[in-house]
Amino acid sequence: MMQDDWIEKIKNGDKESFRQFYEAYSNYAIRTASAITRNTEMAKDAVQETFIRVFRQIGSYNPDLPFDPWFYRILTNECLRLLKKEALLSKGGHINLENDPTLVEESFDQLSDLYETIQALDDSHRIPLILKYIKGFTEIEIANILGLNHNTLKSRLFQGRKRLKEQLERTGEEGEK
Incomplete structure (x- = not known):
């Protein structure tokens, strides 16, 4: 290799x-x-x-x-x-x-609302989401990278996804008005 x-x-x-x-x-x-x-x-x-x-x-x-x-x-x-x-x-x-x-992966260029929403999250939720869904690390790898307990990481990912979903739903509702 x-x-x-x-x-x-x-x-x-x-x-x-x-x-x-x-x-x-x-x-x-x-x-x-x-x-x-x-x-x-x-x-x-x-x-x-x-x-x-x-x-x-x-x-x-x-x-x-x-x-x-x-x-x-x-x-x-x-x-x-x-x-x-x-x-x-x-x-x-x-x-x-x-x-x-401009320096973020091409998928974000196509999904600017998602990018802006992720960037608006606090570091404790944003960084684990980036490492998991953009860089493709496993939860255990992310916990090691960030020096977190695995359950703490799982909680942050869950809360981050929840906040992301709520923000995207709000953005969608505002776009429909």
């Missing part, structure tokens, strides 16, 4: 393998980080820092476990760190971020 080859070569300091790995993962990472942070520049910063951390920490990766959850946990943690930093810097602790749908 190509991924296993990259990981082994990166562990041995092969810069060309790291470049190939970056090219393979960077677009997906930017899309995910943009969906989490709702800010293009912050997403780029998060992705850059994520790849630096991956390069430095690749020796701690357990090859017996799937790579993607390990990678996306680093990315998600970096996004959350930058969001927290932004919240501390902004007045009153409020985050004022612009939506940037």
Whole structure:
């Protein structure tokens, strides 16, 4: 498998393998980080820092476990760190971020109402929904990525879907008027 080859070569300091790995993962990472942070520049910063951390920490990766959850946990943690930093810097602790749908997966381009509704959810519901329904991670993988108890994650997914459905129903009713 190509991924296993990259990981082994990166562990041995092969810069060309790291470049190939970056090219393979960077677009997906930017899309995910943009969906989490709702800010293009912050997403780029998060992705850059994520790849630096991956390069430095690749020796701690357990090859017996799937790579993607390990990678996306680093990315998600970096996004959350930058969001927290932004919240501390902004007045009153409020985050004022612009939506940037241009970097989100094509399915969102076709469903702008859904995208806007997901982006309006609070982080504790929005991020698990993105990881599950856009990135395709299992609940157990998401719980590990976010450092949550599995039941807590299930509750957040349930509440997130419920809030999403309520918002979409409201949007539909407003559109009918």
